[in-house]
Amino acid sequence: MKRIRAREALWRKSGLAVVAASLAGVLLLAGCSSSKPEASAGGSPSGGQGAASSAGASGSGSSGSGSPVVYHLGETINPEQVTNFNPFLATGNWSNLFDYVFDQLYYFNPVKGELVSRLAAGEGAWSDDKKTYTVKLNMKAKWHDGQPFTAADVVYSYEALKTNAALDRYQLWGDKRLKSVTAQGDDTVVFALNDRFPSLPFYLTTVYIVPKHQFEKENPAEFLNKTPIGTGPFQFDSVNESAIVLKKNPDYFLGAPQIDQLLIDRFNNSSTLTLAIEKGDVQGSTGTVAMPSVPKLLENPANKLQVYPGLSTYAVIMNNEKPGLNDPAVRKAIQLGLDRQSLIEKGESGGVFPASPGFLSSVFGDSTDAKLLDDPAYAYDANKAMQTLEAAGYKKNGKGIYAKDGKTLSFTYHMAANAPAQNKEGAMITAWLKAIGIETTVKLVTWPELTKLLMSGDYELLQNGLTTPPDPQAALEVFHSKMTAPTGTNTPGLNYMRFRDKDVDAWLDEAASADDQTRQELYKKVQDRIAEQAPIAMMYNVGGHVPYRVDQFQGYDENLPVTSALSLLKVSKK
Amino acid sequence: MRYNSVYLLNRIGFSLVTLFVAATLNFLLPRLMGGDPASALASDKALGSQQVADALKAQFGLDNPSLLYQYGQYLKQLLHGNLGISYANYPSPVIDVIGKALPWTLGTVLTATLLSYLVGWLIGIRGAWKSGSFFDQSTLFSAFFLNSVPFFWIAIIFIMIFSFYLGWFPLGQAVDPTYGAMSAMEKVRSVLYHAILPVFTLIIASLAGHILVLRNNLMRVLSEDYMLLAKAKGLKASRRKYAYGARNALLPSFTGLMTSLGHVIGGAITTEIVFSYPGVGLVTFNAILNHDYPLIQGAFLCIAVSVIVCNLIADLLYPLIDPRVALG
Numbered sequence: 001m002k003r004i005r006a007r008e009a010l011w012r013k014s015g016l017a018v019v020a021a022s023l024a025g026v027l028l029l030a031g032c033s034s035s036k037p038e039a040s041a042g043g044s045p046s047g048g049q050g051a052a053s054s055a056g057a058s059g060s061g062s063s064g065s066g067s068p069v070v071y072h073l074g075e076t077i078n079p080e081q082v083t084n085f086n087p088f089l090a091t092g093n094w095s096n097l098f099d100y101v102f103d104q105l106y107y108f109n110p111v112k113g114e115l116v117s118r119l120a121a122g123e124g125a126w127s128d129d130k131k132t133y134t135v136k137l138n139m140k141a142k143w144h145d146g147q148p149f150t151a152a153d154v155v156y157s158y159e160a161l162k163t164n165a166a167l168d169r170y171q172l173w174g175d176k177r178l179k180s181v182t183a184q185g186d187d188t189v190v191f192a193l194n195d196r197f198p199s200l201p202f203y204l205t206t207v208y209i210v211p212k213h214q215f216e217k218e219n220p221a222e223f224l225n226k227t228p229i230g231t232g233p234f235q236f237d238s239v240n241e242s243a244i245v246l247k248k249n250p251d252y253f254l255g256a257p258q259i260d261q262l263l264i265d266r267f268n269n270s271s272t273l274t275l276a277i278e279k280g281d282v283q284g285s286t287g288t289v290a291m292p293s294v295p296k297l298l299e300n301p302a303n304k305l306q307v308y309p310g311l312s313t314y315a316v317i318m319n320n321e322k323p324g325l326n327d328p329a330v331r332k333a334i335q336l337g338l339d340r341q342s343l344i345e346k347g348e349s350g351g352v353f354p355a356s357p358g359f360l361s362s363v364f365g366d367s368t369d370a371k372l373l374d375d376p377a378y379a380y381d382a383n384k385a386m387q388t389l390e391a392a393g394y395k396k397n398g399k400g401i402y403a404k405d406g407k408t409l410s411f412t413y414h415m416a417a418n419a420p421a422q423n424k425e426g427a428m429i430t431a432w433l434k435a436i437g438i439e440t441t442v443k444l445v446t447w448p449e450l451t452k453l454l455m456s457g458d459y460e461l462l463q464n465g466l467t468t469p470p471d472p473q474a475a476l477e478v479f480h481s482k483m484t485a486p487t488g489t490n491t492p493g494l495n496y497m498r499f500r501d502k503d504v505d506a507w508l509d510e511a512a513s514a515d516d517q518t519r520q521e522l523y524k525k526v527q528d529r530i531a532e533q534a535p536i537a538m539m540y541n542v543g544g545h546v547p548y549r550v551d552q553f554q555g556y557d558e559n560l561p562v563t564s565a566l567s568l569l570k571v572s573k574k
Numbered sequence: 575m576r577y578n579s580v581y582l583l584n585r586i587g588f589s590l591v592t593l594f595v596a597a598t599l600n601f602l603l604p605r606l607m608g609g610d611p612a613s614a615l616a617s618d619k620a621l622g623s624q625q626v627a628d629a630l631k632a633q634f635g636l637d638n639p640s641l642l643y644q645y646g647q648y649l650k651q652l653l654h655g656n657l658g659i660s661y662a663n664y665p666s667p668v669i670d671v672i673g674k675a676l677p678w679t680l681g682t683v684l685t686a687t688l689l690s691y692l693v694g695w696l697i698g699i700r701g702a703w704k705s706g707s708f709f710d711q712s713t714l715f716s717a718f719f720l721n722s723v724p725f726f727w728i729a730i731i732f733i734m735i736f737s738f739y740l741g742w743f744p745l746g747q748a749v750d751p752t753y754g755a756m757s758a759m760e761k762v763r764s765v766l767y768h769a770i771l772p773v774f775t776l777i778i779a780s781l782a783g784h785i786l787v788l789r790n791n792l793m794r795v796l797s798e799d800y801m802l803l804a805k806a807k808g809l810k811a812s813r814r815k816y817a818y819g820a821r822n823a824l825l826p827s828f829t830g831l832m833t834s835l836g837h838v839i840g841g842a843i844t845t846e847i848v849f850s851y852p853g854v855g856l857v858t859f860n861a862i863l864n865h866d867y868p869l870i871q872g873a874f875l876c877i878a879v880s881v882i883v884c885n886l887i888a889d890l891l892y893p894l895i896d897p898r899v900a901l902g
Contacts, residue, residue: 072751078860079675079852083666092663222665241678241852242768243751263751268850271730272746275738281745448865 068260069573071553073563074273074282077266082239085228087208088160088167088220096286099565100246100262101144102208102230105135105154105189106201108470109560110543111308113365115201116566118254119154119209119231124191124201130513133191133200134184140253143211144235151183156212160220167221170206170469176512177203196513202471233565234262242266258555258572277303277547284548284563291349291421294547302551306562309353309363310543311475312467315536316413316429321487321498322460324407329392330438331534334461335378336385337436338429344540347425351545355538358527360475363543367472367520369527378531385436394437402437410439411460414453417444425539426463454496457487465542466494473511473519476526479535480508499535585889589882596878601648604862604870605641648871657875658868662861668872671857678748679841679853682769686776686842687834693777694784695827699820701785702792713785721782726844729775733848736771743771746850772849776842787830791823798822825896829888836884840877 081094087102099107103118117123117138124135141149158181161168172178176195184190191200210220211229218225228236234246234257246262265282267273274290276282278297289297289305297303316334318325325331335357344352353362357378360368372378386402394402394409402409415426423444430440440461445453453459468475477483481500483493491498504526511522530536544561554574557567651658657668701710720728737745750756750764795801796819804814841855854873861869 079857080660080663080671080860080864080866083660083663083671089664091661092666224665238754240749240751240753242747242749242753242850245751245754265747265751266850267746268847268852268856272733272848272850275733276745279738279741279745446863446865448863 069258070261070263071259071568071571072263072265072282074265074267074276074285074288076268076270076273076288077244077264078268082244082266084224084226085236086220086223086225087210087228088164088223090169094244097244097264098208098230099232100234100568101228101232101236102210103141103232104206104208105137105204107564107566108202108205109566110310110363110470111306111558111560113309113363115205116560119149120204130196130198131193133193135189135191135204137187137189138253139187141231142251142253143213143231144229144249145211145214147211147213149209149211149231150186151189152186153212154189154209155181155183156216157207157209160210160215161207164221170203172203172207198513198516198519199471199473202474203469205470233257233569237261252569254566255569257569259553259568262568274547277549280549280552283553284546286561286563287544287546289351289545289547291351291545294349294351294545297547302549304548304550305351306544306546306548306558307351307353308543308561309361309541311361311363311470312465312542313355313359313361314352314463314465314539314542315355316539317454317459317462317464317466317496317536319457319460319462319487319496319498320500320535321457322411324409324411325460327392328533329388329394330409331537333385333388333436334433334438335534335537336381336388337432337438338537338539339380339432340539341380342428343425347421347428348540353541353543355541356527357531357534357538359478359530359536359538360472360523360527361468361541361543363470363541364472364475367523369524372527372531375531382432382436389437396437399439400437401439408439409437410441412443413440413461413463414443414445414450414459415463416447416450419447422463429463429539455490457485457489457491457496457498462496463539466496468494472523473508476511476523476530477508479504479526479530481505497535499533501529501533504529581893582890585886589886592882593879596882597649597652597875598645600871600874600878601645603874604865604867652875657872660861660866660869660872662864662866662869668868671869672854672872672876675841675852675854675857676839678851679839679846679855681765682772682851682853683776683838683842684835685769686773686780687831687838689773690777690780691784691827691831691834694781695788695820695824697781698785698788699792699815699823702789702796702823703815703819705789705793710789714789717782717785719782720778721786723779724844725775725779725842726848728779729772729845729848732771732775744768746848748852772842772845772851775845775849779845784827784830788820788823788827791826792819795819795823828892828895832884832888832891833881836881837877839880840873 075094075096077094080092083092085093085097085101087093087095087098105118105120106115107118108114109116115123119138119141121136121138124133126133137149137151137154139149143149158172158178162173162178177193177197177200179192179194182190182192193200209231214229215223230236231253233249233252233254235249237245237247239245243266244264246264248257248260248262250256265276267276270288270290271293273282273285273288274293274297277284277289278293278300280302294305298305316338318331318334320326320331340354344350344354354373356362356368356370356372357375358369358372362368362370362373389402389409392404394404397403397408413426413430416422426442430442433440450462450464454462454464466478468478478494479497479499479501480493480495482505483491484495484498484500485491487498507522507526511519511526514522546562548556548562550556552574553571555570555572556562557570560567648658657672660666660668660671663671697713701707701713704710733745737743744750744767748765748768749761750768753761753764756764801814801818804818809818839854841853841858843855843859845851846853846856847859854876858870858873860866861873
């Protein structure tokens with residue numbers, strides 16, 4: 001009896017403790033919920049009421065010499081993207097940040113497909129033999145910590161790629177490319193080459209210049225750079241669980257920004273980010289938006305969407321070595337069987353660009369063979385697709401699938417799992433292929449696995465994107481036979497198609513060191529051959545689709561990505 | 575003495591064996607996914623360059639392809655308390671990545687788990703005691719409805735109603751974007767303010783199960799003979815309800831609570847994603863997508879250890895609550 005009572009007491013005591021602890025929790029929550037109106041009145045934009053909140057935040061903010069102008073930019077930035085701020089590293093950071101904090105020598109403007117000087121003072125000069133490129137620097141630039149910027153910083157940044165192979169993502173120090181990078185005085189850098197490499201200026205856009213005085217004390221391949229020091233228009237202030245906080249660099253050499261604080265609000269998913277734009281909590285993103293919400297978003301005239309072409313092309317990638325797909329007629333039929341316009345309108349809500357059957361993105365301006373885009377010879381035509389197959393000797397079997405010499409046109413079709421838009425488009429494509437008598441078996445795998453399959457060649461049809469450097473030569477070299485390997489061996493480059501064409505190789509080799517005029521002619525030849533041989537069936541080109549609001553801020557430069565550093569420089573509060 | 579040493583040793587030994595098996599599975603499972611992280615990274619960031627892939631492989635310690643060798647290294651590092659370097663966060667150590675996310679998860683998921691059990695139990699007890707009443711019928715109906723609705727759906731609906739249309743709460747995130755410039759008091763307020771909706775969602779979404787289990791158990795206990803005897807003896811209703819009825823009915827739910835506590839450390843993936851909340855669930859989810867073996871291993875090991883420890887605690891506490899166990 002006594003024991004029972006003791007146990008009861010224990011139970012009651014522990015029960016009480018749980019109740020007390022939970023009550024404390026409830027009180028805490030209740031306490032802060034009642035303090036909520038206060039919090040938003042104190043200028044918390046994310047807690048405010050609708051679109052008025054940000055205006056209220058900066059309008060009714062602290063007294064004194066005018067409240068600071070705060071610009072909220074939203075992005076999907078996951079925890080693993082803020083573990084370092086080292087622009088050399090491919091992992092652990094959100095690379096768009098570097099555009100605001102650092103500068104390259106040149107910036108590649110995807111809207112116009114041209115180079116814009118950042119740390120370089122205008123275009124560089126080629127030597128007569130085209131084997132040295134000399135760049136004058138903009139000496140008005142200086143580091144955020146006040147130290148002077150010199151040619152030594154540029155040399156250091158390029159040398160860091162040479163000494164750390166894993167950092168040299170674009171292989172600037174590859175065989176026929178850079179021989180040395182040297183300083184000539186404080187204001188000039190000389191790039192010496194092993195061979196002609198006319199694309200060099202494009203590659204200079206891929207390297208952010210870091211301060212030698214900070215980096216030389218560290219190992220650039222492992223440095224976390226928790227407080228980055230750049231030359232860029234915005235200075236790093238701090239990072240927290242919800243935002244990366246930048247403030248304006250009043251001494252920026254291309255002119256000081258007119259916004260005082262650039263807050264990059266971190267979201268984990270594009271849907272909430274899109275809601276935040278619609279609500280006015282953030283003014284835009286650098287290119288993330290939930291595509292299905294775009295029509296709704298644009299109903300409000302305060303919201304705009306900037307769309308420009310880019311360096312990623314989504315396509316049905318075909319392994320040209322697999323039986324059936326080694327026949328150009330079959331690949332051609334697949335190319336003709338894809339309704340690219342529907343993919344753009346229904347799959348991507350108009351947020352992407354048409355892709356040229358010749359592969360080269362329209363971002364490359366004059367190098368792109370523009371006429372291919374509208375050429376009816378490559379337009380969607382299911383009947384023509386079937387005629388092409390019949391002309392090549394294929395006959396429909398009992399199930400309505402084409403076959404020739406015992407080979408039925410039945411292929412595996414790989415695409416990414418957990419990618420709703422991709423899966424919707426994949427369903428459209430496989431239905432179109434069925435309609436022209438080509439059967440597919442869909443297989444869903446993870447994104448990294450897609451890459452593995454592409455590299456090894458262990459696939460037949462595979463839906464994925466190919467991203468190239470900002471250089472037409474490199475983009476077209478995706479189809480060079482030196483970039484491929486037989487099925488079963490990993491490819492050394494992006495020629496996952498296992499496409500081999502002697503003419504294409506020769507034209508590209510010649511173009512690598514030719515003058516501009518000749519290069520463009522050669523590129524057109526290559527593009528025409530790609531369109532004709534159809535080693536890959538294009539879907540669309542993905543560059544930027546940037547949502548932004550125009551009700552509170554003005555001055556966006558639409559000739560640039562509107563939320564890029566150079567455009568935000570000009571943006572001011574209405 | 576409530577414990578006997580055989581029972582104790584048995585439980586602890588069993589936990590250690592489970593831990594070893596978990597650690598081994600933990601090593602093997604991510605490697606069965608297919609696709610190697612270095613090549614994927616090189617293809618993603620370096621145009622599929624083989625040189626870069628090789629350099630990355632060396633960096634990640636994947637250049638020795640023998641699984642046995644990798645396993646040996648893994649166990650060795652584990653015994654030193656070293657969870658390795660995350661690939662996707664390279665060069666940040668796994669322990670830092672998890673450590674940064676852990677407080678957010680503990681704060682929300684732990685609070686929500688405790689509150690949800692407490693509220694669920696109280697509702698379940700009341701429902702069973704007055705079974706058939708309007709209260710019982712309406713909570714039962716709501717519980718069946720909520721039990722069949724996924725977490726993320728409730729989260730999305732709550733965001734639309736409370737954050738977007740009513741504007742009472744933020745759309746997500748853990749703190750105000752200007753957190754760094756705030757005073758300590760404002761910081762606390764900011765954290766709590768942002769945590770309310772995720773915690774509320776988690777409570778609502780997990781409440782139903784606890785109500786149903788406890789209600790059914792208590793109904794069963796209430797029909798036992800000793801309850802009738804207690805009533806016949808003239809014991810107070812509250813005593814019969816809590817000390818005789820609920821206490822016995824809680825035994826299975828107590829195991830459920832301890833298991834849930836063990837899983838707290840794993841976070842709440844869907845809720846964290848919808849609310850842009852920086853917890854462990856999201857980190858683990860992204861680690862899987864990125865083929866980040868060390869981070870996946872680290873996260874799963876933490877979950878495994880926490881589940882095993884909570885189970886051990888449950889096993890050790892059980893004799894205190896239910897004397898039949900230890901002596902059996």
